[in-house]
Amino acid sequence: MTERPGPDDRDLEALLGPGAHGYFAGGAGDELTLRDNHDAWRRIALHPRVLVDVSERDLGTTLLGRHRPHPVVVAPMAYQKHAHELGELGSAAAAAATDSLYVLSSQTTTSPAAVADALGPSDRWFQLYVFTDRAVSHDLVAEARESGYEALVITVDFPVAGWRERDRRTGFKVEHPIALNPSGPPLTTEQLFAMHDASLTWDDIGEFADAAGMPVVLKGVLRPDDAERAVDAGAAGIIVSNHGGRQLDTTLAGVDALPPIVDAVGGSVDLLVDGGVTRGWDVAKALALGADAVLVGRHVLWGLARGGADGAEAVLRQLLAELDSTLALLGCPNARDLDLSYVGRRTAG
Numbered sequence: 233m234t235e236r237p238g239p240d241d242r243d244l245e246a247l248l249g250p251g252a253h254g255y256f257a258g259g260a261g262d263e264l265t266l267r268d269n270h271d272a273w274r275r276i277a278l279h280p281r282v283l284v285d286v287s288e289r290d291l292g293t294t295l296l297g298r299h300r301p302h303p304v305v306v307a308p309m310a311y312q313k314h315a316h317e318l319g320e321l322g323s324a325a326a327a328a329a330t331d332s333l334y335v336l337s338s339q340t341t342t343s344p345a346a347v348a349d350a351l352g353p354s355d356r357w358f359q360l361y362v363f364t365d366r367a368v369s370h371d372l373v374a375e376a377r378e379s380g381y382e383a384l385v386i387t388v389d390f391p392v393a394g395w396r397e398r399d400r401r402t403g404f405k406v407e408h409p410i411a412l413n414p415s416g417p418p419l420t421t422e423q424l425f426a427m428h429d430a431s432l433t434w435d436d437i438g439e440f441a442d443a444a445g446m447p448v449v450l451k452g453v454l455r456p457d458d459a460e461r462a463v464d465a466g467a468a469g470i471i472v473s474n475h476g477g478r479q480l481d482t483t484l485a486g487v488d489a490l491p492p493i494v495d496a497v498g499g500s501v502d503l504l505v506d507g508g509v510t511r512g513w514d515v516a517k518a519l520a521l522g523a524d525a526v527l528v529g530r531h532v533l534w535g536l537a538r539g540g541a542d543g544a545e546a547v548l549r550q551l552l553a554e555l556d557s558t559l560a561l562l563g564c565p566n567a568r569d570l571d572l573s574y575v576g577r578r579t580a581g
């Protein structure tokens with residue numbers, strides 16, 4: 233059986249040290265949203281159909297008009313060299329080995345070009361934070377475009393950093409050079425977070441969408457009216473996300489925010505969701521509720537921390553095997569055919 237590392241494992245904290253472990257595992261405030269991201273999947277029941285021929289299964293989906301063999305996407309996560317010496321090269325190799333779409337964080341400790349090399353022909357998107365110094369953001373977009381990233385994921389839930397008490401306690405510093413500051417000294421997360429442009433508005437999104445030369449996906453939308461504005465602003469996709477519980481505590485879990493957003497804009501743009509995904513049946517539930525794909529964050533990161541590229545790959549392989557098994561047991565051999573008839577509310581336990 234594949235290891236299922238979790239954030240509370242003592243040995244993981246010993247492996248990474250309290251600063252990096254707290255940064256990766258932690259959430260905002262009392263970490264209620266962090267916990268609810270996991271609980272929300274468990275509140276949803278699956279309704280299997282019996283006596284369906286499930287001898288052949290298809291996990292495929294379509295994202296930005298391109299066929300994908302399955303709906304699992306590796307989420308953008310910052311500073312991965314603090315999880316393992318391979319850093320982003322390890323998680324990218326795991327994504328390439330499992331045909332998973334990879335999203336590189338703009339807070340990467342490996343250059344976008346080197347990650348593109350590790351991915352080879354595998355699909356990749358680039359995540360962008362818009363910084364007060366716009367030239368820094370525009371340079372990153374240019375580098376991503378040159379390295380063959382196919383879409384720009386603009387994260388819109390980070391005008392300022394969430395209230396993260398673990399980082400305040402440990403004083404975690406990013407010791408590795410980052411793409412933004414390749415030869416600079418180690419920076420505290422507070423210094424890095426201060427670069428974000430808190431004055432960003434919908435008009436700026438239009439400017440980046442025009443300049444990007446690639447489709448734009450907005451990450452961090454939780455309200456249907458914002459989803460409608462995203463569509464009006466020309467977004468090709470929306471990631472329904474609370475940033476892994478790291479920004480505003482007590483927001484809805486992504487999967488709980490998804491249904492009204494599907495009602496508002498479903499069918500007009502691609503919809504992705506994240507937060508707390510650790511099981512193939514979580515992915516099936518997201519698709520049944522109307523998502524086209526699912527991002528997986530910490531679950532992959534713990535695999536990377538434990539076992540480098542192989543560890544991250546094992547996590548992704550198990551998730552995909554669980555999804556395949558779920559399709560069979562649900563009596564829905566084609567992931568595209570999952571719909572609301574396969575899910576309901578769990579009333580107990």
Ligand SMILES: Cc1cc2nc3c(=O)[nH]c(=O)nc-3n(C[C@H](O)[C@H](O)[C@H](O)COP(=O)(O)O)c2cc1C
Binds near residue numbers: 475476477528531
């Ligand atoms: C350590 C860490 C770093 C992250 N860095 C970024 C980032 O640089 N950009 C971004 O858009 N989201 C970032 N996120 C949020 C993830 O992309 C994703 O939304 C979240 O991790 C999903 O929740 P999960 O970790 O429970 O799967 C980060 C998350 C974690 C855990």
